[in-house]
Amino acid sequence: MTKSQPSGVKDRILKAAKELFISKGFAGTSIRDIASASDSNVAHVKYYFQSKANLFEIIFDEAFDILINRVSATITSDLPFEEMIERWITTYFELLPHYPQIPMFVLSEINHSPDALVDKIARKNPEKIFNRLSERMEEEIKKGTIRPVPVFDLGLNILSLCMFPFMFSGFATRTVGIPRSEYNALVANHKQHVVDFVLRALKP
Amino acid sequence: MTKSQPSGVKDRILKAAKELFISKGFAGTSIRDIASASDSNVAHVKYYFQSKANLFEIIFDEAFDILINRVSATITSDLPFEEMIERWITTYFELLPHYPQIPMFVLSEINHSPDALVDKIARKNPEKIFNRLSERMEEEIKKGTIRPVPVFDLGLNILSLCMFPFMFSGFATRTVGIPRSEYNALVANHKQHVVDFVLRALKP
DNA sequence: GTCTATAGCGGGATAGAC
DNA sequence: GTCTATCCCGCTATAGAC
Numbered sequence: 512m513t514k515s516q517p518s519g520v521k522d523r524i525l526k527a528a529k530e531l532f533i534s535k536g537f538a539g540t541s542i543r544d545i546a547s548a549s550d551s552n553v554a555h556v557k558y559y560f561q562s563k564a565n566l567f568e569i570i571f572d573e574a575f576d577i578l579i580n581r582v583s584a585t586i587t588s589d590l591p592f593e594e595m596i597e598r599w600i601t602t603y604f605e606l607l608p609h610y611p612q613i614p615m616f617v618l619s620e621i622n623h624s625p626d627a628l629v630d631k632i633a634r635k636n637p638e639k640i641f642n643r644l645s646e647r648m649e650e651e652i653k654k655g656t657i658r659p660v661p662v663f664d665l666g667l668n669i670l671s672l673c674m675f676p677f678m679f680s681g682f683a684t685r686t687v688g689i690p691r692s693e694y695n696a697l698v699a700n701h702k703q704h705v706v707d708f709v710l711r712a713l714k715p
Numbered sequence: 716m717t718k719s720q721p722s723g724v725k726d727r728i729l730k731a732a733k734e735l736f737i738s739k740g741f742a743g744t745s746i747r748d749i750a751s752a753s754d755s756n757v758a759h760v761k762y763y764f765q766s767k768a769n770l771f772e773i774i775f776d777e778a779f780d781i782l783i784n785r786v787s788a789t790i791t792s793d794l795p796f797e798e799m800i801e802r803w804i805t806t807y808f809e810l811l812p813h814y815p816q817i818p819m820f821v822l823s824e825i826n827h828s829p830d831a832l833v834d835k836i837a838r839k840n841p842e843k844i845f846n847r848l849s850e851r852m853e854e855e856i857k858k859g860t861i862r863p864v865p866v867f868d869l870g871l872n873i874l875s876l877c878m879f880p881f882m883f884s885g886f887a888t889r890t891v892g893i894p895r896s897e898y899n900a901l902v903a904n905h906k907q908h909v910v911d912f913v914l915r916a917l918k919p
Numbered sequence: 920g921t922c923t924a925t926a927g928c929g930g931g932a933t934a935g936a937c
Numbered sequence: 938g939t940c941t942a943t944c945c946c947g948c949t950a951t952a953g954a955c
Binding site for chain 1 (some may be wrong): 738739740741742743816819821822823825826827830833836837842845864865867868871872874875876878879880882883885886889890891892901904905908909911912913915916918
């Protein structure tokens, strides 16, 4: 049946849109760019996705899911605290090399977006993860297994150490001049260092 | 003399351009936006700044200077190593609250910019700072005053911990829903925590 | 220096032929 | 489903009156 076959064109558009939106942003990408990069035309894009904003939302939601939701399972797991922290960090450092531009894309587009779009995201993604993390940390501090570090500071440090290296890659490669392959290797090696860094800093 | 008086219009345009470019990016900002936000018109903007790209470059260069060059004095200073690290971190946490959107602006626009612009920046800002930092760290490691941490990993961690909190503020306030004033207070308080975190993690 | 008018292009969206 | 043609708008840039 023609209806259930993937059209091919639709997938190509989605792929091209992903690359362009993620590397050049919403405002820096036009439907015409997407059409020519996917070897189709403007009418195809409009036919399958109605509007630029609608297509963008599909790409953005997937990116947001990768950056935030896929990691939440680790944080809400019942692993012992130190292992949970280690898993949290390693999960990011194993996931993000496949999507190195996602952290910059998501955080940057949230800054550029009008309130309407951001509100939609906020509604879909409540603070459950953050609350759960908060509970876990408070327990451990009470037990004395880690030194008393405010939840906000530890959480922000971990996110900083996991996401920033990927957000910095454009600067490192394009401005400082480190070859991309070399930077990627350095970041891959950075994972264990971040784990050590965090666990050492948490020792009572 | 009329020539040496600030025109007023020119300054208003610069101010409006700064706000718009920094919050909405190059592609998301039009000359018309800048003209109306500065209570002037398109011709004024063109008269004083010739082109959108030229005006952008002025704003970008200043932002780049704030983010990178103003801190370099600390790194190249002759302070004892631990004090230098502490000064480096505190300098960022004292400077960036005045320019909270600068880290995201600079790193994001570098990703979006064509090679031509990025090359210009790279030429102006060689890797001197990075080399100097590298020397300092290697000395300390040889002396045994800090544990042997690769230069790249420590440098990247410090940049991560100092810049990311500001890059994350849009997410925290708009998606997680933390009020901006509260987030700012948390980040202000975060400074000493980052210093402790880094120094603890460096202990031999 | 200031401002209007407009050129010339590229943007998103739409209509309708096939 | 596919594709061309086109509308209408906003964009940067320019010319030239005052």
